[in-house]
Amino acid sequence: MICDIEMHNTPADGLQITPADGLQPPLSSNVIPKFRMEFNMAEKQITSEWTGIKGKIMAWGLSNPLMRRFEFLLIGDYMSTFLREVFHIIKDNQVILDVGAGSGYFSLAVAKKLSTGKVICLDLSEIMLQHLEHNAEKKSLRDRIQILRAEASSSGLEDESVDLVFSNFVFHELSNPETVLSEIFRVLKPRGWVIITDFKRDTLIGNLIGAFHREAHGPFRVNELDTLLAKVGLSSVKIRQGRQYIIGLGRK
Numbered sequence: 001m002i003c004d005i006e007m008h009n010t011p012a013d014g015l016q017i018t019p020a021d022g023l024q025p026p027l028s029s030n031v032i033p034k035f036r037m038e039f040n041m042a043e044k045q046i047t048s049e050w051t052g053i054k055g056k057i058m059a060w061g062l063s064n065p066l067m068r069r070f071e072f073l074l075i076g077d078y079m080s081t082f083l084r085e086v087f088h089i090i091k092d093n094q095v096i097l098d099v100g101a102g103s104g105y106f107s108l109a110v111a112k113k114l115s116t117g118k119v120i121c122l123d124l125s126e127i128m129l130q131h132l133e134h135n136a137e138k139k140s141l142r143d144r145i146q147i148l149r150a151e152a153s154s155s156g157l158e159d160e161s162v163d164l165v166f167s168n169f170v171f172h173e174l175s176n177p178e179t180v181l182s183e184i185f186r187v188l189k190p191r192g193w194v195i196i197t198d199f200k201r202d203t204l205i206g207n208l209i210g211a212f213h214r215e216a217h218g219p220f221r222v223n224e225l226d227t228l229l230a231k232v233g234l235s236s237v238k239i240r241q242g243r244q245y246i247i248g249l250g251r252k
Contacts, residue, residue: 068105075205076242078168079109082197085240085249086110086166089193093117094163099152099184100170104132104145110166111136111144120162122148122155152180157187166195172209172219177228185232188252194234196225196248205244220246 072079090096092115098107101121111119123129129147136142150156152170165184171177184194199206199219210218220228222239225248229237234250241247 075199075244078197078242078245078247079106081240081242081247082106082166082168082195083109085195085247086164087113090114090164091117095120095161097122097155097157097162097165097184097187099155099165099167099180101132102128104135106166106168107132107145108136108139108141111141112139114144118144118146120146120148120157122150122152124149124151153183155183155187159186160189162187162192163189164193164195166197168197169199171196171198171217173213173216175216177217178231181228181232185234185252190252192252194229194248194250194252196229198225198246200241200244200246203244220248222246 068079090110090113092113094114094117096110096114096117097120098110099122101107101123102125104121107119107121121129121132123132126149129149132145133142133147136145148155148157152167152174153176165188167180167184171180174180181194181196188194199209201207201210201219201221201224203219206219222241225246226237226239229248229250234252236249236251238249239246240249
């Protein structure tokens with residue numbers, strides 16, 4: 001069961017990307033080139049906890065249909081709610097940013113709906129992004145995605161270059177979600193949308209997740225997510241709730 005609450009408010013580090021990398025939105029051609037990325041690691045070393053065997057296991061788990069079905073039983077069918085909101089907003093030629101894309105479970109589902117647009121898949125884990133690229137190639141979606149290894153708080157993307165930004169089950173891991181959301185606001189075009197999905201606080205799963213992320217923000221309450229979205233300047237804020245999850249939407 002999904003509960004809808006509408007609240008109306010007023011309102012990578014060291015990454016070098018050449019102009020050929022296609023960050024000018026939106027694309028008009030039917031073929032999107034594979035995008036090149038260069039990293040100046042001497043300026044600042046960026047790292048991810050998802051490396052080595054741990055990263056490979058997690059990447060496999062995030063892409064495994066059986067694991068996702070088990071999640072749906074525990075948390076609720078967040079995927080259907082998320083996709084319903086996204087598909088109501090997007091057009092097939094738009095530029096979309098997935099913050100914390102992981103192995104591409106959400107990115108590729110959205111990329112399938114695009115024709116001349118693209119999904120920029122941002123993550124800090126090289127292993128996750130390699131897994132994502134492999135999955136995209138298997139599903140013949142490689143020409144609709146751009147791999148971007150960068151920090152969520154410093155993407156390196158142009159101002160107002162993205163039509164829609166989404167992030168799923170990432171914000172509870174952040175120590176300062178407002179900093180990341182401010183970066184999202186910066187790259188978002190006027191009238192563009194933000195969609196944040198995460199665990200809901202004061203639930204069984206939310207309490208368990210919070211116990212493992214004591215140094216981070218942890219799961220969100222309805223009023224916390226609403227306040228966060230409005231604080232950075234988003235308007236038309238809406239909150240969707242499932243059994244153990246919460247989805248917030250806002251427009252620039």
